[in-house]
Every structure is written in C-alpha cells, then in structure tokens.
Amino acid sequence: MTLVADLKNQKTVQFILHCFSLRPAAVLTLLLSVLVAAGCSFLGPELQASQGQIMGTWYHVKWSDEGLDADTEEVSSGILSKLQEVDLLMSTYKPESELSRFNQSEPDVWFALSKPTTEVFDIAHEVSQKSGGAFDVTVGKLVNMWGFGPQYKPTQVPSDQDIAKALSEVGFDVLELDTASQKIRKNTPVYVDLSAVAKGYAVDRVALYLESLGIKGYMVEVGGEVRTKGVKPDGSKWRIAVESPVVGERRVQDVLELEDMGMATSGDYRNFYEEGGIRYSHTIDPRTGRPIKHSLASVTVLDPSVGYADAWATAMMVLGEEQGFEVAVKQNMAVLFLVKDGSGFKELATPGFKKLTGMPKE
Template identity: 50%
Template sequence: MVGHRLRGAFGLLVLFLLTACQPAPPQVRFAHRGLVMGTTFSIKATRLPDGVDAGALRRGLDRVLTEVDATMSTYRQDSPLSRFNRSASTDWQPVPPALAQVVAEALRVSRWSDGAFDITVGPLVNLWGFGPDPRRQEPPSAQAVAAAKARIGHDKLEVRLDPPALRKRIPDLYVDLSGIAKGFAVDQAAGYLESQGISDYMVEIGGEVRLKGQSPRGGPWRIAIEKPVPKVREIEKVLSLTDIALATSGDYRNYFEVGGRRFSHTIDPRTGYPIAHRLVSVTVLRHTTMEADALATAFMVLGPEAGFAKAEAENMAVLFIVKEDDGFVERPTSAFRQFIKGGAS
C-alpha cells in the first residue's frame, strides 16, 4: 500500500489514461491489480504455463514493482534516489544497477531531444505549483524562474554503469524519475512474466503499457487512446497491438489559468516556462516502455512541428493530436500509420 505523499510524487507526470476497450472476459487466466508508484497497475495473462501458481505469481510481481518503487521514489526518504538527492557531494556515489540504467536512458533521451526531456527539471515543476508544493494562483516571477533554471540541466548529471554510480556537477542538483520510472517498472514486470514462461500478457502502470502475444479473445490486444478533453472520458482511437510498448503524454488535465491564460504542468526545461503550443496528446510506440515513456514527454515539450519532424525523420511510430480552433486533428507519423490500419475508432 502506498501513502498519499508517494502518490503525489509519481502522479506528477501521469499525463494521460489508457484503458483496454472492454472489461476482461472470463477466459483471462490471470489478472492482478493494485497500487504502486503513486498510481494503479493492471496485469493480465491470457494463459499460465503448467505449474505456475497464480498466488506465487502475484507475490513475485509485487516484489518486482515494490523494488523499483523503493529504489526510485523521491518520496521515500530511504530510497537510493532520495539519498543521492540529499547529498551535496560532487563525487561519484554508488547506486543500484537499476537506478544507473534508468538514469543512463534518461540522459540519452535528453541528449537526443536537445534537453526537451530532463530528469533534473523538478525545481521548475515545483516552482510552477505542479509538485508537492502548494498550487499557485499566479505565475512565478522571472527572477524566480531564472533561479530555479540555474539548478537544473541534464548536462549537470553523470552516470556510470560499471560499477554503477551517479555524480552531480553542482551540489544541489535534484533528480526526479517520474517521467521514465513507470515505463521501467512495466518492463521489469514484463520480464518477470517471461521468466515464468508467460508469453501472452498485458502490463499497464499508470497508463504505460507493454503487450505480448495474444489477448484472451485471440489476436492482438485492443488498446484505447483517450480523447484529450478535460473532465471527459471518451475514446479517441482504438489500436490493435501486440509485441510492443506504448506510452501517452497529454496536456489537458493538469493546469491552472490566470486572466484567461492557461499554464500547463508540462514545463520546457530549456526555457523554464510551461509549453504554450497546441499539442495536447502524444502516443509513442517503441520496443521498451521505458523509452516510450521518456519520449512521450520529450515530444510533448518539442511540440507539434519540431516533434513531428524529429519523429518522422527517425521513422518513429508516434501519434500527435493537435488542438485547432474547430476541434482536434490527428497527425500520425508514417511509421504509426501501419498500426492504425489494424485498429478501429
């Protein structure tokens, strides 16, 4: 069971909801649900191999998910990440291999996106009222933004995989893995299922999804992307998918307004200010959920033009949904179009 403060930590960048189109039918052989990392999880398997006990499988999955949370939570004072954040040392600090692995991937995506994705952005997120600090009723001053911006930067963080360690280049650097850790946890749970001989499954944590094999109905899994409308739970598009990971980032639920101007919870680390473009939702398909998770946030910051151009140039399967004056426009990349053909909307 997780507490309220932990839910706030990892709920910070839960920017969307993805759900299966219909409730699981009776023929699902295994289902497990619960709370972890400040959000919900749902794990389903179409069939279990002979000799695999459902109760033992649930306990094993709980151990895997709890370990990720215990390592990467910023709200658990005893987590290795929290200890690293508290330290003012600029020397190499040993960390668990999993933590080094996730930070290494985060920094790779940061470099790839020219800083649009940045796990050190926490001080800016908090300043704008979207972290654990109280919500704001007005924007912070330019001086406050500049001061917070001086404390962030992916180039101020180093990682070493062997032996695993992290190093700060400034003493007060703060790392928050909310934008990538859920994806990593999904991959870890999927890996555990496969270690038990399970080859037909869906793992979902806070909307990050990994799929393999056949659904209980036979054929691909059917996954719904939510329509990006505040206070409305409607389906935008249904995809038929398997053997792939998926993450969606959205910009339509968490914001505040002052004088008719909306301030998004999605902060551009490069400017220190909330994004102001019309991109409202991004769905990314990749081979690992960890990468899809980070890329979805990166594309939200990059926006509908720069993000689309970058995804298209690298043949990435990404769906951009842009708000126009008369509604929403879907802009799938060429690589994403092949997945639309198999789905229904």
C-alpha cells in the first residue's frame, strides 16, 4: 500500500480533505486507527530475547524477528528444547544421560550413540589428535579426583600414586569411535567428560535451529560460549565482551564486533581452590594428571563452530601460551591469549585473530 496509489482513489482524497477539518488530536487518532486497521507498521524488525538456566549455567539468546512467522514464545520454547536435548545426552550430573550410561557400561561392548553425542565425540577426537593429547575427554577421573567433578570432593591433594593410577585409565586411545554407525566402545573402564565441548556444541544446535526458522540475525550465548550471525535489526554488529581474567571481579578486557562467528573462552580464574598456599585450577593436564601451572590466565578462540572453539580453548589452556601459540599458528587459528604480566595481563594474538578483529592494537 502506498500513498501515491491511494491518492488516485477519489474516496481517499475525500477522506484526507475531511481530516483537515478535524482538530489535530482527532486527526492523529483517526490516522493511527487507519494505519492499525490497514496492518501498516513503520517500526521495522525488532530484537527479541530469551534466557534461562541450563547445564549448570545461564543462556541468553537474541534474534531479529524480521520476516519471522513464529512468535517469541514459540522460538523460546524451541531454544530451550535444543538445550535440554544436549544436556540430557551429555550431562555427567544426570545418571540417566546417554554419557552417564556409557560411563557405567562394560568395556569391550559397543554402545549405541545418538547423532549429537557422536558429533561431539568426533570433535573431541580431532582436537585431541591435533593438540598432541592436550585435550582429552577421558580425563574425567582426574577431574573428579582433584575435586572438580560431580562424584566427590577430596579432603586433601591426591597422592602421586593416586594420580599415576588414574592416568593409566586416561587417554583417547582407550576409545574406539565408529562415527558412520554412531557407536563407541572402550577397552578399559573409563570416565568420559564432554563438558569442554558440550556447551559450545549446544550453542551450535540453537544457532542451526534459529536458521531453520529463517532468522538471519542472532546472538546465542551459553555459559560464555557465543555464536553470532548477521547483524542487529538496526544494522549494527553484535558486540561481545572478552572478560578480563581477574579473580573475584567482573571486568571487560576487550570488546569484539562479531558477524557470522563463534567464540569460546577458557580460563583459570573462576573455578579453583587453594590448599597449603597453592592454587589448583580446574583445568587438568591429561598428560601429567595435574592442574595446569603456567602464566596463561585465559584464552579466547574464534571459529564458525563453537563446539570446536570450546574444545580448542581448553586445549590451549592446557598447552600454555608458548606451546598454545605455536599450535594455533600452525593450525591457522584465531586465538587471543591473556598472559599474566605483573599486576596486569599481556595480550598475545595470532595472525588469524588479528585479521578477524584488528586486535589487539599495536
């Protein structure tokens, strides 16, 4: 409907002339009534949002409703459904989850997997190989032993003997994954923890759901792992903060403008405990069986797949700034390392990260 076309209609001309004989308030009321009745809107697309708790953390999703038939409630319900599916499959805190049932299954017996869990195992396997074993989802027993899992909290630091015993049951080589048939088996009792991939993968699942609805602009965040597509309704890019790894505080280190990109961050400044004046990080090196000890405070990885970015962020935290930077450059990855430097942090960015973001500024 256009005004030019309406002005050609004699009845419309008469209506407009009549409007000029009314008081301004009456004219405004009448025109608004006509616009509403005609279904016209000059507001344009709006930003919709949904949030909640899942997988032991919060999720936040925003999207543009441009050209979207589904309402906010329907989209929000679909988002929660996708997140709950991943949680029910891969949680180590739910005894009925697919992953928990695999952990409790007998060795040398093929175990049928769902497609999502197969895809997460596949990501984990690839990152494990490319990181030289720095990333390993079979590290679960060590995570529990050091007091960062669901099973038990230690009253003291594990002994060398306990660590050695747990290490004998750690290693991706104890798993045999058949991606084509969606099945897996283990040759020894093993405790798998997919948490370092699952949240990122959940972000990807929600993103694919939004795209299936025809949504062209969105931001999905689950526990700090983020994926964006397109732009906001006003045409501006999504601005995502990189947190400064300061213990006990919430500060922004950098702000990235992302478009069609995923981001995952891992650090040692939130989940840790101290014993005998020593700080023990929740990030366990599967090669040594011990919490990491280096100057890397946090690492941010950019990748279109948040599942991969999530896994690689953990791998980089294990490797540390020197080894991690070397591997990241070799793999042509976009990575930002925040390294402890006195009372502050030094930013170390790969060429890929600088190319995507223009940061850090020299």
